[in-house]
Amino acid sequence: MSTSEKHPELLKALEEIVGAAYLYIGDDRVAPFVTDWTRRFGGPCLAVVRPGSVDEISQVLRACAAAGVPVLPQGGNTGLVGGSVPAASGGQPPVIISLLRLTELGEVDELSGQVTVGAGATLGEVQRHAVRSGWRYGVDLAARDSATIGGTVATNAGGIHVIAHGMTRAQVVGIEAVLADGSVITHLSGMLKDNTGYDLAALLCGSEGTLGVITAVRVRLHRPLGRTTVSLIGVGSYSEALELMSRAGVASDSNAPGSRLLAAEVIDAPSMDLVCAVADLPWPLEQRWPIVVLLEVVDGGDGSGLPLDESADAVVAFDAADQLRLWAYRERQAEAYGTTGVVHKLDVSVPLPELAACADELVALINTLPDVETFGIFGHLADGNMHVEIVGPAADDLRVDLAVLECVARYGGSISAEHGVGRAKAADLHLCRSAAEIAAMRAIKGALDPQRLMNPGVLFV
Ligand SMILES: Cc1cc2nc3c(=O)[nH]c(=O)nc-3n(C[C@H](O)[C@H](O)[C@H](O)COP(=O)(O)OP(=O)(O)OC[C@H]3O[C@@H](n4cnc5c(N)ncnc54)[C@H](O)[C@@H]3O)c2cc1C
Numbered sequence: 001m002s003t004s005e006k007h008p009e010l011l012k013a014l015e016e017i018v019g020a021a022y023l024y025i026g027d028d029r030v031a032p033f034v035t036d037w038t039r040r041f042g043g044p045c046l047a048v049v050r051p052g053s054v055d056e057i058s059q060v061l062r063a064c065a066a067a068g069v070p071v072l073p074q075g076g077n078t079g080l081v082g083g084s085v086p087a088a089s090g091g092q093p094p095v096i097i098s099l100l101r102l103t104e105l106g107e108v109d110e111l112s113g114q115v116t117v118g119a120g121a122t123l124g125e126v127q128r129h130a131v132r133s134g135w136r137y138g139v140d141l142a143a144r145d146s147a148t149i150g151g152t153v154a155t156n157a158g159g160i161h162v163i164a165h166g167m168t169r170a171q172v173v174g175i176e177a178v179l180a181d182g183s184v185i186t187h188l189s190g191m192l193k194d195n196t197g198y199d200l201a202a203l204l205c206g207s208e209g210t211l212g213v214i215t216a217v218r219v220r221l222h223r224p225l226g227r228t229t230v231s232l233i234g235v236g237s238y239s240e241a242l243e244l245m246s247r248a249g250v251a252s253d254s255n256a257p258g259s260r261l262l263a264a265e266v267i268d269a270p271s272m273d274l275v276c277a278v279a280d281l282p283w284p285l286e287q288r289w290p291i292v293v294l295l296e297v298v299d300g301g302d303g304s305g306l307p308l309d310e311s312a313d314a315v316v317a318f319d320a321a322d323q324l325r326l327w328a329y330r331e332r333q334a335e336a337y338g339t340t341g342v343v344h345k346l347d348v349s350v351p352l353p354e355l356a357a358c359a360d361e362l363v364a365l366i367n368t369l370p371d372v373e374t375f376g377i378f379g380h381l382a383d384g385n386m387h388v389e390i391v392g393p394a395a396d397d398l399r400v401d402l403a404v405l406e407c408v409a410r411y412g413g414s415i416s417a418e419h420g421v422g423r424a425k426a427a428d429l430h431l432c433r434s435a436a437e438i439a440a441m442r443a444i445k446g447a448l449d450p451q452r453l454m455n456p457g458v459l460f461v
Pocket of ligand 1: 037072073074075076077078079080083084099119140141142143146147148149150151152153154155156157158159160208209210212213214215334335418419422455458
């Protein structure tokens, strides 16, 4: 019996809820939803539903709960830890609930500087909506035109402006979600003072589809920052990179006068070589450096916020087109590694004082690991966040993953800086969360999803 021939009554109920046009069954129809962006993760589903309203999502969850069938909420499917697609094997194939039809953009509340948006709106759509009203949204990342706001909340996405505005959780002031039993929780007033019990919005941030389906989010907006300068600067080591960043200052609140750091990114030489080859870009600096740092500084657009002395090997961009050209060296990294085959993508963070030593040890360590053909590190320097990309080992060979994560844990770091735990790191959660913490998380999961139907296999094994 094929997957879609099971549960005929549930499939009939789903068709009645969303309409035949929005129920996808069969390998061809579901193909775009069952393999992830990395091509490393994916597996069978029972069906894909594309509901058009909160009420339809509630009915879908009630029907799946009654049938005992798991559900998997999906946004733009740009997640990098296997949480957005079904497991390759084991367990019942889930019903994938695509949020891509919930794209409503509410009117910007000028008084509070907030807006409520549908979970399926892309990050880019929310950013442009804010700009049209004279505001800006504080989260930005390279997958902005595919990743949804619901997905960024479900993963507590970070991105390139965390040092200035914080992670996604810091932007969320209200949420609407459907729980596993179909009940709808709506708390979208956005009031800054509201001490009435548990903060369910914060709880759903980073829950990776394991506690409920996020259907709408109210986010805070920021005032425009003024003109920026972007620079690529060559340095000899991670220690020098950190020292340079520190001279550029630290982020502060959006009302602070003077120049301040909006982004500090790092790209090592192997990653630079790769992006230059794949994107047909020239090496941007005069000399070949082991590490290139990208700084974006809010300084009126005159370069005065950059910590460059006369000996620095740097390129500086003042206008928007030039700045995009420099950002491409960093933003096209994921795409560049994607062309090399199946990549073991390890998104980790360490306390800033430990970053240089940890990065150096990782490079030495990975050089000794079996089957590694090539590897590199790029990431969000200011947040202590390194993306370690390793090519060579088979997709299901987890030895390199474990070696990197254990090394990071020894430095007091996190095995997931911003991408989430997903399926990729569920077995490794104990490396940076205590048994008591994991038991508390499991208790919350059990209370909200007693049948364990919400994205099973993600976050916990
Ligand atoms: C080129 C590229 C660059 C990236 N850069 C960054 C970066 O800088 N920083 C960063 O943090 N991430 C980055 N990512 C990862 C990814 O874009 C983020 O994790 C993003 O938040 C995922 O959003 P999505 O809509 O694609 O979610 P999906 O991939 O569809 O889902 C991700 C997880 O969230 C859950 N989920 C999705 N929508 C909902 C919902 N409405 N309700 C409940 N659960 C839901 C899913 O079940 C899954 O567990 C990048 C990815 C790519 C491809």
